[in-house]
């Protein structure tokens with residue numbers, strides 16, 4: 310039971326780190342980055358998207374440059390950068406680069422990719438302040454999707470891009486967007502860049518990334534680049550005309566919130582020149598398609614450039630993309646149906662529901678439950694039930710689902726990022742896009758309903774070139790739903806035992822039911838504890854809570870008493 314005690318302690322491995330409490334990057338602090346350089350030695354060039362060894366060196370160089378030019382004027386700072394020659398200058402070099410990262414690029418008149426961020430200076434008169442922001446944030450070399458996506462967007466092309474989870478798609482659309490706003494900035498004002506994301510958490514994260522790039526970027530001598538997250542309070546301010554809609558150059562929003570302000574005529578989208586759909590397949594599925602369509606209709610600038618990004622692009626989304634984009638380029642990095650190759654994928658057959666809880670406890674006891682861990686479940690009630698089970702076990706866990714308030718959700722995410730919280734239980738609300746860099750293990754307590762959901766869920770680990778592990782628990786009930794997962798595993802190059810492959814094929818009817826979100830059979834409740842024991846546990850829990858409340862109230866009363874006597 311030792312590991313239980315360790316996990317339950319909730320100690321923070323990084324308590325002494327001055328960064329704790331901020332948005333700490335588990336994997337990419339300087340020391341960790343150097344460690345990564347050594348531990349990632351086994352990665353081939355093809356898989357080492359983030360070029361860890363060279364990153365450490367380049368960041369050092371950037372630091373030296375910064376120290377030298379400390380307190381110098383902006384122009385002088387720009388001067389101090391000395392760049393290598395661009396590395397991609399012809400079709401042969403481009404073909405070799407694309408082969409190295411398995412990039413398939415289709416479309417008319419496809420431009421050369423960039424081989425380094427320095428390429429941008431020579432080929433696109435890239436803003437040097439923006440480049441220096443990239444380097445200062447340790448973004449030293451472009452990832453494959455950035456090599457392809459950035460030049461395409463800068464050349465005003467529509468893009469449909471599919472690249473693995475955690476491979477840097479966010480910067481692939483943010484870098485050119487910020488650059489384009491800078492280039493247009495002197496002559497234009499008002500909202501020109503719009504980024505749509507399916508969840509608030511992801512919108513928040515994109516906003517933070519964008520702010521890193523926008524730091525000290527000026528569109529002219531007096532006007533800084535203005536980026537906004539369309540929060541509840543900003544929507545209210547726009548509606549009440551407390552702030553002018555003309556103030557912002559780039560806005561990041563979820564579909565519903567945006568539609569709300571647009572319908573209230575508090576925001577005009579007619580000047581938007583660049584629209585990005587992050588997690589495009591989600592935004593064009595049945596949950597969001599109507600709202601996404603409304604947004605597109607409101608963006609009536611005929612010269613609008615559209616981009617769609619996701620780690621999964623099913624064929625119906627390709628059709629939609631074709632119908633709404635002109636002269637688009639399709640960028641696929643790696644295998645379209647596969648998961649990120651840095652993730653070790655495993656399946657554990659648990660027999661029945663009780664078996665799943667036993668499997669989790671076994672993982673803990675065997676030392677395989679290495680935090681930070683994320684556990685995904687299919688519904689709010691099941692996520693709550695597992696949370697209570699693991700909390701009673703004394704694990705350092707918390708839970709996020711749609712019924713938790715935004716403040717609670719943000720707080721939990723922060724404590725998970727800072728290392729205070731070790732195990733996060735959640736529904737699919739966190740399955741897409743959210744960048745927890747150091748997650749060691751993702752557990753699918755319930756089998757995801759589609760191959761796409763699986764790819765995104767397990768993609769919360771193995772990010773930024775780091776290794777990760779995913780375990781999917783399944784019972785007899787899941788023998789049908791597990792088939793698409795096995796296919797993804799095979800496409801990703803994972804070994805799948807022969808007996809697993811023999812699992813029955815899915816009938817059309819069952820496929821439809823899974824798609825519609827209906828379980829083929831009802832699941833049993835989550836618990837290994839007999840009902841009577843559970844009742845006793847609950848009584849004990851309620852008694853402790855009541856006594857805590859009494860003590861708190863008594864404390865308040867005596868404090869009141871003290872106050873009164875003081876007065």
Ligand SMILES: Nc1ncnc2c1ncn2[C@@H]1O[C@H](COP(=O)(O)OP(=O)(O)OP(=O)(O)O)[C@@H](O)[C@H]1O
Pocket residue numbers: 359447448449450451452455472473474475476477478479480619620741742743744746768772773
């Ligand atoms: N060029 C780069 N060099 C180093 N790190 C990078 C680079 N580009 C992105 N990153 C980092 O890699 C991590 C993953 O990037 P990002 O969140 O954009 O992935 P993604 O492809 O959008 O994943 P998902 O499909 O899950 O949304 C982030 O922490 C990001 O800061």
